[in-house]
Amino acid sequence: MNNLLCSAVLISVILILTDAGCLTYPNITDANFDKDCNGNVVITCYEGFKMVQELECVEEEWKYQNPICKRTECRYKFTNVTGLRPYSHKGSLVSDSAECDENCAKDTRCSTSAMTGGTLCGSYETPIIFVSFDGNEDRCIEKCNEMSECKTIGTEMDFFCVLFNVTLDKIPVIMKQTYSSDHIVAEKICE
Ligand SMILES: *[C@@H]1O[C@H](CO)[C@@H](O)[C@H](O)[C@H]1NC(C)=O
Ligand SMILES: *[C@@H]1O[C@H](CO)[C@@H](O)[C@H](O)[C@H]1NC(C)=O
Ligand SMILES: *[C@@H]1O[C@H](CO)[C@@H](O)[C@H](O)[C@H]1NC(C)=O
Numbered sequence: 001m002n003n004l005l006c007s008a009v010l011i012s013v014i015l016i017l018t019d020a021g022c023l024t025y026p027n028i029t030d031a032n033f034d035k036d037c038n039g040n041v042v043i044t045c046y047e048g049f050k051m052v053q054e055l056e057c058v059e060e061e062w063k064y065q066n067p068i069c070k071r072t073e074c075r076y077k078f079t080n081v082t083g084l085r086p087y088s089h090k091g092s093l094v095s096d097s098a099e100c101d102e103n104c105a106k107d108t109r110c111s112t113s114a115m116t117g118g119t120l121c122g123s124y125e126t127p128i129i130f131v132s133f134d135g136n137e138d139r140c141i142e143k144c145n146e147m148s149e150c151k152t153i154g155t156e157m158d159f160f161c162v163l164f165n166v167t168l169d170k171i172p173v174i175m176k177q178t179y180s181s182d183h184i185v186a187e188k189i190c191e
Pocket of ligand 2: 080
């Protein structure tokens with residue numbers, strides 16, 4: 001029988017092993033192995049990975065293959081309904097970017113900071129998680145790919161890149177601005 005015609009893929013977040021007779025863990029890379037309070041082994045894929053298990057028809061019977069943790073793939077859904085902006089709740093004069101970072105570390109509202117030009121330091125709060133005054137779309141998307149918590153990006157050409165840890169509908173109005181063709185706004189969709 002042709003295996004390709006009768007194989008299926010199961011997708012789940014965790015795999016729980018209850019078989020106490022197994023002395024070794026299955027060989028799954030990119031996963032954490034933990035024991036829950038009942039002594040069950042709980043296998044969870046690392047962040048950015050999802051568990052995929054294949055079911056295969058072998059000699060007319062369905063057999064589970066070993067699960068694997070597969071890297072999730074992200075794409076970007078662009079929108080032109082609004083522009084986004086790196087709204088800063090506080091600005092201060094500093095001598096360098098290290099001092100700017102220190103100020104942010106001392107401010108509980110501050111999630112990230114950036115030099116906004118010269119000696120001016122901007123402090124930002126969530127859902128903003130990253131700001132840079134670099135309007136390059138590719139670098140902004142690359143940064144969002146590196147940050148698993150990044151859900152929405154906003155750029156203004158040759159001006160800034162701002163990243164948020166929430167979807168577009170959850171971004172406060174104060175962090176939005178009228179859309180213009182210089183803006184790139186996109187939500188990250190990972191599956
Ligand atoms: C575990 O799986 C990986 C990749 O499938 C393989 O390279 C490695 O040799 C395996 N390790 C063991 C102990 O079987
Ligand atoms: C927004 O995008 C839609 C669909 O891509 C397009 O029809 C529309 O003209 C755009 N609006 C603006 C203001 O660019
Ligand atoms: C965004 O990040 C902040 C600070 O880490 C956190 O408190 C908040 O829950 C995050 N929001 C989401 C939707 O992850």
